[in-house]
Every structure is written in structure tokens, then in C-alpha cells.
Amino acid sequence: MAGSTLEIKDLHVTIEDQEILKGVNLTITGGEFHAVMGPNGTGKSTLAAAIMGHPKYVITKGSILLDGEDVLEMEVDERAKAGLFLAMQYPSEITGVTTSDFLRSSVNAHREEGNEISLMKFIKEMDAAMDYLEMDKNMAQRYLNTGFSGGEKKRNEILQLMMIKPAIGILDEIDSGLDIDALKVVSKGINKLRDESFGCLIITHYQRLLEYITPDKVHVMMQGRVVKSGGPELAQRLEAEGYEWIKEELGIEDEIAGQKA
Amino acid sequence: MAIDTKLPYEKDYVSNYSARLNEPEWMKSLRLQGLELVDTLPMPKPDKTNISKWNFKDYKHDAEGKAIQSLEELPNEIKVLLDLDNKNQNLFIQRNQSVAYQSLSSELKAKGVIFTDIFSAMNEHSDLVQRYFMKDAVSVDENRLTALHTALMNGGVFVYVPKNVVIEDPLQAIFWQEDLEVASFNHVIVVAEENSSLTYVENYISHNKTENAVANIVTEVIAHDNANVSFGAVDNFASGTTVYVNRRGVAYRDATIDWALGQMNDGNTVSENITHLIGDNSVSHAKTVTVGRGEQTQNFTAKIVHFGRNSEGYILQHGVMKDSASSVFNGIGKIEHGATKSNAEQESRVLMLSKNARGDANPILLIDEDDVTAGHAASVGRVDPLQIFYLMSRGISRFEAERLIIHGFLAPVVNEIPIKAVRDQLTQVIEGKVH
Numbered sequence: 001m002a003g004s005t006l007e008i009k010d011l012h013v014t015i016e017d018q019e020i021l022k023g024v025n026l027t028i029t030g031g032e033f034h035a036v037m038g039p040n041g042t043g044k045s046t047l048a049a050a051i052m053g054h055p056k057y058v059i060t061k062g063s064i065l066l067d068g069e070d071v072l073e074m075e076v077d078e079r080a081k082a083g084l085f086l087a088m089q090y091p092s093e094i095t096g097v098t099t100s101d102f103l104r105s106s107v108n109a110h111r112e113e114g115n116e117i118s119l120m121k122f123i124k125e126m127d128a129a130m131d132y133l134e135m136d137k138n139m140a141q142r143y144l145n146t147g148f149s150g151g152e153k154k155r156n157e158i159l160q161l162m163m164i165k166p167a168i169g170i171l172d173e174i175d176s177g178l179d180i181d182a183l184k185v186v187s188k189g190i191n192k193l194r195d196e197s198f199g200c201l202i203i204t205h206y207q208r209l210l211e212y213i214t215p216d217k218v219h220v221m222m223q224g225r226v227v228k229s230g231g232p233e234l235a236q237r238l239e240a241e242g243y244e245w246i247k248e249e250l251g252i253e254d255e256i257a258g259q260k261a
Numbered sequence: 262m263a264i265d266t267k268l269p270y271e272k273d274y275v276s277n278y279s280a281r282l283n284e285p286e287w288m289k290s291l292r293l294q295g296l297e298l299v300d301t302l303p304m305p306k307p308d309k310t311n312i313s314k315w316n317f318k319d320y321k322h323d324a325e326g327k328a329i330q331s332l333e334e335l336p337n338e339i340k341v342l343l344d345l346d347n348k349n350q351n352l353f354i355q356r357n358q359s360v361a362y363q364s365l366s367s368e369l370k371a372k373g374v375i376f377t378d379i380f381s382a383m384n385e386h387s388d389l390v391q392r393y394f395m396k397d398a399v400s401v402d403e404n405r406l407t408a409l410h411t412a413l414m415n416g417g418v419f420v421y422v423p424k425n426v427v428i429e430d431p432l433q434a435i436f437w438q439e440d441l442e443v444a445s446f447n448h449v450i451v452v453a454e455e456n457s458s459l460t461y462v463e464n465y466i467s468h469n470k471t472e473n474a475v476a477n478i479v480t481e482v483i484a485h486d487n488a489n490v491s492f493g494a495v496d497n498f499a500s501g502t503t504v505y506v507n508r509r510g511v512a513y514r515d516a517t518i519d520w521a522l523g524q525m526n527d528g529n530t531v532s533e534n535i536t537h538l539i540g541d542n543s544v545s546h547a548k549t550v551t552v553g554r555g556e557q558t559q560n561f562t563a564k565i566v567h568f569g570r571n572s573e574g575y576i577l578q579h580g581v582m583k584d585s586a587s588s589v590f591n592g593i594g595k596i597e598h599g600a601t602k603s604n605a606e607q608e609s610r611v612l613m614l615s616k617n618a619r620g621d622a623n624p625i626l627l628i629d630e631d632d633v634t635a636g637h638a639a640s641v642g643r644v645d646p647l648q649i650f651y652l653m654s655r656g657i658s659r660f661e662a663e664r665l666i667i668h669g670f671l672a673p674v675v676n677e678i679p680i681k682a683v684r685d686q687l688t689q690v691i692e693g694k695v696h
Contacts, residue, residue, distance in 0.1 A: 052650075052654050053650070053653075053654075054650055055646045055647075055649075055650055075653070075659070076650060076653035076654055077653040077654075077656050077657055077658050077659065077662075079654075080653065080654055080655055080656035080657075081656045085654070085655075086654050088651065088654075091651060092645065092647050092648045092650075092651040092652075094648055094651075094652070094665070094666060094669055095669055095670065095672070095673070096668060096669025096670055096671065096672030096673060097665050097666070097668070097669040097672075102652070102655075102665070105655075105657055105661065105665070106655035106656055106657060109655065109656030109657050109658070109661075110656050143669070160655060164655065164656070
């Protein structure tokens, strides 16, 4: 499969009547890893949630297209089946549903009816991915995210990413709350997917993650917009100098996005 | 209100019924005593549910059912409850008021295990049945319905496990109300003697959607010292049946009684599940699930009373409410004076699927002893939209996401049902009721 293209054009998003995104433009193509960085509260996670169709966010203007198809017209599950995947910062806990059953339903949702993955093949793939992510196999039989530590939840998100193999993966602060060893393992999982058919949008406010996953492009968000884009060197400069120089350069005093609309 | 107390079945009828079944004298006089009390006793008063307009009078008392020669003769809706592959030999099927089928492994028979219909038990083991019938768990004179139950008792089983006998395979009883109007005044007694252990699973099933019927059921479980009783049930009375079901347990020293009840009736239901932890170190887990739909009103009480020291009681009630169904969940943990070091825990959760459904969770702790631990959790809420978002973001449809969440919500109890066929059937029933 050739890579997909996700185009975000002039995206405006509000939550509870507060405008968070004020015209985001971004294009991600298969084979590319993009990092979206920025201080807290500048709209990074809102962007991730809005692309996937989070029920609390309202799109007031702009468009999201996946290979020319209007994503905003799609239900959340249709977005997933079209090729989008969001690794969440705070995955839900669902009691009574085992991680393994959930994962199998997810994998099968991406396949045609009548072409469901066999149980043997599924278990084999899941075991291999869990080994790769150095996960405890018992986790597959535990209820989904229920009682998982922060690190286990993040690994579980990447396990899903590896099993579902979407066209475009959006990773919302996948590094938060991870110790260095876990961060390395999670990065290893993400890097394994790197090929022409996979595009990735990595949302983080630490440069730390980008030491393990080298982005092709780096974008800085402030005030609900992408205010600066560049290559991997941009992330390094942010790590060394912080965000102040960008604010000065662009004449931004308060970088926070959520002003009353 | 004279009309309220008028009975469809009078003294002569009850005497003749008892005589026809060749019952021992004690049972006949107990029936007549019950009948007399019906006029004087009040109806039960379930907390927050008004049952004064429910049908408790319109039913047929007596209906025979044909015996079967082979399990293959059973209709599919009964067959699905059986582990046909495993050829469970410990099976009892009651069709209306008749025994349609019964078998007990020769090994258990040789060990002195009794698993037979209540009338045969009264004939063959009169003293034993008399020792337990409406004695330690439920009393004849608790209310009008327990008195009426005694007077009109028309079916049930007697299970007796002698001292030191450990039964591995479950005993299964199916109470099949084939006649659309016949009432179930079923009486189930389970007695586990010292150091014995058993698993018992029962199913109630009826099909009367438009015809009226009544179920007035009493179940008494007695676990003697160090005995272990695991009791599973799936109640599946159709919408025409008004149900009053009492399931009581009495646990002596070091004994355990665990309940896993799938309460899937479609009609109005009052269900009481009460366990008395009499002995030191006795334990009970009382787990129930229900799905309410249509216009039905239900009242569930799960109560564990601690008398013994170091006794442990855990109540878990999960309910899903849809349409205009309404349910009250009373969870009561009571620790009596002297029951030191006891622990009473309970959790009641109600998931609401529609605007017009109603669910009340009433957690109650009554504690007359200082040196104890106790806790409760209760919640009534809707399906979390973020859970739906999470599941859908993996390509799962909204319908399937809701289904997963609902089944997951009920799973902690469903998974406790001991026989796989019954567990699978309960899952099917839940599926049918929820969608």
C-alpha cells in the first residue's frame, strides 16, 4: 500500500465555546514522521483529538482530508477504518473486556467481513508484538487498561498501533509518564512501523522522545496555530534554548490557546 | 380490604392437594397453618417499590408435565442450558409440576447424596426435609407471600450432601414452566453437611408474554461447619409472570456460601437474597446481575448479616436499565454485636441506557460492633462517551462498542456462573435483552 496523505486546512476547533485551534494547517504523507511541539496549553492535544473525532470538540471552520476524503463527515469508527489511529494520552479503562478480546475486535474491524483474522494467527502476532514491547503476557487477559500503570497503558497503546498498522498514526504525548527504559521500548515499537506506507504525527512537549524517534519535520504550536516549522534541528534548538526565542521572533506574549472565542 | 385476602385456593383444596401427593402429616398441617396466616399477615414491603397493584392472584396452581425419555426430546430453549457434550449426570428437569427427567451419578448416590424432587424427598426422607423446611432460613409467618408459599408449595428440589462428601461436577436443576398460566411455588433446599462441598445451578424459564402467572419461590441453603456451597441461578420468567423470590443462606463455622444470580425476568420482580453468617470465619459472596427492559419494575435486596466473628460478606450488584424499566437495588451489610473482626463490603452499580429508565442504588451498612471493617460503593450512570470514543477510535462500531461496554459491565458476575452452557445462555439472554 502506498502512503496516505492527511491534510489539515485552516482548522478551527472549540470546546465548551472556547476556541482552542485557530487555523491549523498541516499535511502528513506516508513515510513521514512529523513532530508537533509546543508549551502546555497551546492546542496540541486538541489537534490530535479533533482529527479522531473526540465528542467534546466542535469543528467550527476548516477541513481535514484523508486521501481527499472528508474526514469530518466520518464517524469515529469510519475514521479508524479509513486509516487513522490515535494513541491516547489518557486511554479509557473498560472493565469486563479483556485486552486480548478488544484487540482482536479492533483488528477484525479493519478487515472485511468473512476475512477475520484466525485466532491462532492473532495470538501469534499479539505475542510477537508484546515480546517486542517487553510486555507481560498476562496483560492480554487483564481487563482493558483497568488497573494498568501509566507505563502499561502507553505500551498498550503502542501494541494496538502495531497490531492495527494504520496509514496515519497520531501519538498524543505517548512519552508522558514514561521512565527512560519504557521510553526506549515504546520508541522501538514506533520505529518498527517506519516505512513508506506509514505516516506519523507525534505530539510532545519534550524533545526527549525525539532523541529516539527522529522526525522528518518539526512544528511548533502556539495560540492554537502552527507558528513555526522546520527539520529535526528545530527540535534540538528548542531543547537547547526553550520556546522564548520563537515568542520574541514572532512577537507573541502569551502562547496559551484557550482565550474566549 | 376483604377482596385482597380472598384466595383462589381454599382449605379443602390444600388438604386434597397434600393428600394426593401423599405428603407426611407435618407438611399437610404446615400448609394449613400457612393458609390460615395468609389472611392475617401483611404483604411484604420492599423498600421504595409499591407492589400493591401487581398481580399475585391470577394464576393456575396445578399443571402436570410429561416425562421425557431422552434429553433429545427437549425443545431447543431448554437444550441450550445443558452441557450435552459433557454428559452431566447430575441433572434434574421439572416440567410444570412434574419431574420430567432426573439423574444422579451412581458414585454420588453411593456416597449418600440426595438430589431429588421435593415431594419424593418428603416421602423418602421425611425427617430430614422437616428439619430444614421453612425452619432456619425462611419462616412461614414472615409475610403473606411466605405463608401462601407454604400453603401452595407445588414443586422444587431437595439437595443433601453428607458429611465430608465433596462433589466436583455441578448439580443442575431446570424448572421449566411449559404451561403458560401455571404458577411456580417452588421450594429448593440445599443442605451441605460438615466439610462437604457442592456447586448447584438452577434455571427458571417460562414463556407467558400475555397470560398471567405468579412465581413465589423460596430457596433455603444451609452450609454446616466448613461446608462450601456455590449457588448459581439464571431466572428467566417471561413478562406475564409476577415474581417474588427469596433465596436465603445460613452459614455455620468456617462455611462459605457464594451466590451468582442472573436475574433476567421480564416481569415485575421482588428478589431477596439474604445470607446469615452465623459461624465464626464464615464467608459469603453475593453477586447478582440484571437487565431491566420494557415497563417492568424490579426490587432487588442483597443482604448479608454477620453474627460470627471474623465473618466476611461481599455484595456485588450490577444492573443495566433500558426503556422505561425501573429498579431499586438495596445492598445491606449488617454486623451484629459480637461479630468482631468482621468485614462487610458492598458495591452496587447501575448503568442507564435510556432517559426513561430508572435505577436506585441504596447502600446500607448497619453496624453494632466496633472492631470491624466495612465499605460500600454505589453508582448510577450512563455509558461513558469517552469509553465509546476510545473503542470506536479502533474501528469498532458504536453498536459494538456499547455492546462490549455493557457485557463488560456485567461480566464480573456472569463469569461466576458455574456451568459453561448456562453462562453462555445467560450471555445470550443479556444480548437479547439489551438490543
